Amino acid sequence: MSGEPYRTGDCIGSKDIFGFPTTIRSTADIEERTPMPESGLKAFQTVRDTAPEHTYRGAVVGCGRMGSTIDDEHVGQPHYPWPWAHAPAMIEARGIDLVAAADEDPAKLADFRRRWGCAALYTDYREMVEKEAIDVVCLTTRPEPRAEITVGLAERGVKAIFATKPMCRTLAEADAMIESCARHGVILAMACHLNWYGYYTTAHRLIAEGAIGPLKSMVCHSPSTLSNIQSHTLALLRLFSGARAQWVVGLIDTDEQAASEGDVPGSGIVVYENGIRTILNSRSETQPYAWSLEFIGETGRIVSRNAHAQFELWTPHPETGAPTQTHLPGPWHPRSSMIDAIEGVCRSIEAGRETTCPGEFGREALEIAIALRESHRRGNVRVDLPLEDRNLRMG
DSSP: OOSOOOOOSSOEEEEOTTSOEEEEOSHHHHHHHSOOGGGOOHHHHHHHHTSOSSOEEEEEEOOSIIIIIGGGGGTTOTTSOSOOSHHHHHHHSTTEEEEEEEOSOHHHHHHHHHHHOOOOEESOHHHHHHHHTOSEEEEOSOSTTHHHHHHHHHHTTOSEEEEOSSOOSBHHHHHHHHHHHHHHTOEEEEOOGGGGOHHHHHHHHHHHTTTTSSEEEEEEEOOSBTTTHHHHHHHHHHHHHOSOEEEEEEEESOHHHHHSSSOOBEEEEEEETTSOEEEEEOSSOOSTTOOEEEEEESSOEEEEETTTTEEEEEEEOTTTOOEEEEEOOOOSSOOOHHHHHHHHHHHHHHHTSOOSSBHHHHHHHHHHHHHHHHHHHTTSOOEESSOSOTTOBOO
16 A cells, blocks of 8 residues: 555556555445454554555666576575565565666666566666656665765665665775765665564564663674675674674684685674674584574573574573573564565655664675774784775775
8 A cells, every 4th residue: 555545436456555466446345445443453554554655666776686586596495585686575565666677788687677577678777767767776786886876876866775785895985875875865775684574673672672681792603704795794783783883803714815805704793882792703604594693681682593594582481590492473474574675765765764774784884894804904903993994895
């Protein structure tokens, strides 16, 4: 439901409150689908209240893996709610329509049209924005041109940019992206979509309600590289910490990796301004789905295992005080976090600000990754943030 009133007397194709196509033919249909006040159907209201108020014109810039095809890699692997790719997520999301796409590669555009039925295709994103009056752009190019494109989109008046990770390659580029979007009044959100995943939303709420006591530390076990996959981790931990990172100590897996400018795995400690600490351990299992996270409080902990497939809540037994494990309550309305993220970006337009994963979280993730490497280079010493040299890069 996108905020427009129902019309009667003709067939109107639209999305219902759950994002599915619906057709209203008569007032009888309206009366049949509208819950009576005394029915107590609060589920209807709960779902409707999470939808954006308006419908926005959306586009994808970068029609490759993250923009269009990544879900091909996960057919038959129901480990995580589909879709991950931005195009199908935008199609399924409420409050937005996929109306156009841009890529420099005509072959990718042709494949995009075959998959998603999108006919407004461009090799120049600037022309696309001007001709199609685009509101929201999913920016899924390679990291190298992302800063320049972000600035160009902001200058052309889009309402929001949803950029995949890593944000860019250098801190100076990240600064320019944030500054340009702020200057032009454009929402800049990072597609670290775990920040919107229902289980983590539940975990964040339970911690705020005191289920494990005050949050003291967070631990991540993952062999993944710091700038790419660990951007998801660092953006999520920034959300949970509720404060900016203050300093780090890093230990990259090898001296050779630390000497390079590439995206490398690494371990370390991150300390936030409010005293919460994070421990990153890259010397973990290298098997698929080895990614795990722990949120440790004064009286308990929440654990995410097997790349976000298994969630545990550990709290003291009410009689013995012994640690007791229960399954973390699942989201009431489980969906792909990419769908929830795109709807969240649309709601951020209406709220006037992005809080779940703003551009600042993406910049901090990149800055932490670079600072961990710099710490290793300097003899594993403490490195304070923000870094002075904004030309430092990773990847």
